[in-house]
């Protein structure tokens with residue numbers, strides 16, 4: 001019997017698999033056990049044909065293949081390659097002692113070439129194993145796991161020659177991680193005229209990772225502002241980049257030349273998106289938009305137009321930073337910690353509260369429209385701001401506006417401060433502060449305390465809103481480089497909650 005190592009991924013977590021191959025006398029057939037998936041039948045055909053087409057003998061005996069452990073449901077076609085090698089090793093075509101130190105992954109095409117697999121980086125980064133032999137197309141991505149040596153091969157034949165020592169395969173070179181600080185995208189905040197309050201609020205939201213909702217009449221620039229957020233996001237450290245790369249790898253989004261993802265994601269799903277598209281799922285559960293936005297931004301434009309059930313799926317991830325997709329027998333958890341940016345009009349016609357145009361909606365229409373955004377979701381949003389329509393003067397003014405690079409500089413400084421403050425915590429940003437940490441890091445000075453006490457009474461702020469104000473004030477203080485939160489920081493933070501009262505009372 002031959003034993004050969006392989007692995008697979010559930011979500012972004014890797015699981016090792018031992019593949020045992022045994023050839024015995026009996027009716028010629030290939031039996032695979034421990035793979036309850038439908039891919040089992042297809043695997044049998046692919047393996048048989050690929051071995052023959054690569055010019056190797058296929059034994060006319062009973063072949064039994066066992067994938068251990070048997071109790072985990074395995075998916076995907078990445079076991080073709082190791083199963084084929086195991087069969088060849090049983091026949092003495094490849095030396096079995098060469099197999100034991102390596103882990104093999106890959107799907108076989110009928111002609112014996114190796115097809116790339118999804119989630120290669122999740123497997124190589126998640127296992128302690130050192131040597132991997134896998135499809136050349138996955139090599140760049142797989143080699144991002146710093147401890148792993150990756151041998152890229154193109155076909156079953158090439159792999160056999162490599163194991164026989166006839167064909168040397170160079171392991172993939174490791175490149176040091178560069179913390180690139182290039183500005184993302186081609187758009188810039190300097191193109192947005194006026195809207196100082198909105199820009200300031202977005203800077204605070206990005207700096208402290210506070211969820212934000214923009215409300216305003218059509219044409220004020222909400223979509224325009226949101227689309228410029230990628231240009232002020234801070235760079236990622238290696239761990240963050242790796243996690244995002246894993247998610248994109250599992251989703252098959254890495255594209256032609258897979259490598260480490262350097263840019264934080266910015267996802268803007270359309271409002272017709274289903275709950276599954278947002279949360280993830282399907283028979284072979286794929287990450288949804290919320291997980292694809294992990295580490296970056298999820299922009300929900302025309303917020304109230306989203307389907308109610310789709311919006312409800314936001315609640316869990318907004319609280320926990322991850323999402324669990326349940327299926328018949330198993331469940332998959334994907335990370336989903338993103339900055340939520342939402343935009344909406346205040347009413348169906350869009351002009352409620354607009355100084356330039358009269359709203360024509362009835363009170364009932366307005367109520368109905370606003371209630372589409374459910375209370376629980378709204379309650380989890382930290383910052384609400386109004387984005388008013390622009391006057392002609394502002395729109396045509398030549399006054400230079402601040403560039404994204406300058407804003408981004410401040411965001412990066414602020415993130416650095418937070419990282420050092422929370423170095424012993426499991427989180428990195430002010431928005432995630434626990435109530436106990438709020439006491440330690442976000443207690444305002446005496447005047448600030450008086451101010452927030454007054455606001456609680458006058459504006460009827462909820463307990464949740466109280467903590468949100470303190471967290472936002474912490475970010476405002478950090479942007480100003482102040483250790484102690486002062487009353488001016490509290491005052492500004494309260495402004496970002498005042499819409500509670502205005503629209504939803």
Ligand SMILES: Nc1ncnc2c1ncn2[C@@H]1O[C@H](COP(=O)(O)OP(=O)(O)OP(=O)(O)O)[C@@H](O)[C@H]1O
Nearest residue numbers: 191192193194195217218219220221222223224225
């Ligand atoms: N502040 C601004 N500075 C410069 N141009 C602007 C500004 N606001 C809007 N515009 C122009 O108007 C267009 C429409 O703006 P945008 O789509 O961002 O509005 P919106 O607030 O998202 O409207 P809606 O509520 O209808 O979605 C922009 O593409 C841009 O050309």
Ligand SMILES: [Mg+2]
Nearest residue numbers: 222223301343
């Ligand atoms: Mg818009």
Ligand SMILES: [Zn+2]
Nearest residue numbers: 347349359361
């Ligand atoms: Zn209206």
